[in-house]
Amino acid sequence: SAVISQKPSRDICQRGTSLTIQCQVDSQVTMMFWYRQQPGQSLTLIATANQGSEATYESGFVIDKFPISRPNLTFSTLTVSNMSPEDSSIYLCSVGAGAYEQYFGPGTRLTVT
């Protein structure tokens, strides 16, 4: 499986500010995904990030709030913009490895005060 890292691992931010989360993979992957896990909840897909194209967002998530970059096949960023306490969650990137499998990064635990 791919080795996936995320930065930062956790952060506490003031409302109204923005945070950019980085996801780095040790091998080239076509598909990268960003998920949100609210406290005590399941995982919800935010968007799919393909290199060289605009990210595809799920219903309820918009580019202005969660801009995503995918500059190459090993890296992606997710920005959480104009944060409010409701954005407090764990944000996870995942990558497709092999034909079907997906593996997750360690996550970024965000607290907005």
Added chain:
Amino acid sequence: GENVEQHPSTLSVQEGDSAVIKCTYSDSASNYFPWYKQELGKRPQLIIDIRSNVGEKKDQRIAVTLNKTAKHFSLHITETQPEDSAVYFCAASNSGNTPLVFGKGTRLSVIA
């Protein structure tokens, strides 16, 4: 779109007993069904998966069954141990490297 239902939401078993978690899905086009284990404060870990061309898959104490006609799949853990205590998520997707739709999770507690 796909909807995945997972039951039960919590499950407590005695050490050594078996645990079964069940999921149903709505999209007949789904053909990949992974299971993830998430320990407190850690990332989800893929523990087993099954594709639509097989009905059962085993890996030591863990097995997954799939009934495509009924659109349900299950995780079976035998001889449970305290380290099996975690939240387990089922998921579904309809092709390789496409987004997963997750169930709401099952919190498994194995009592020593």
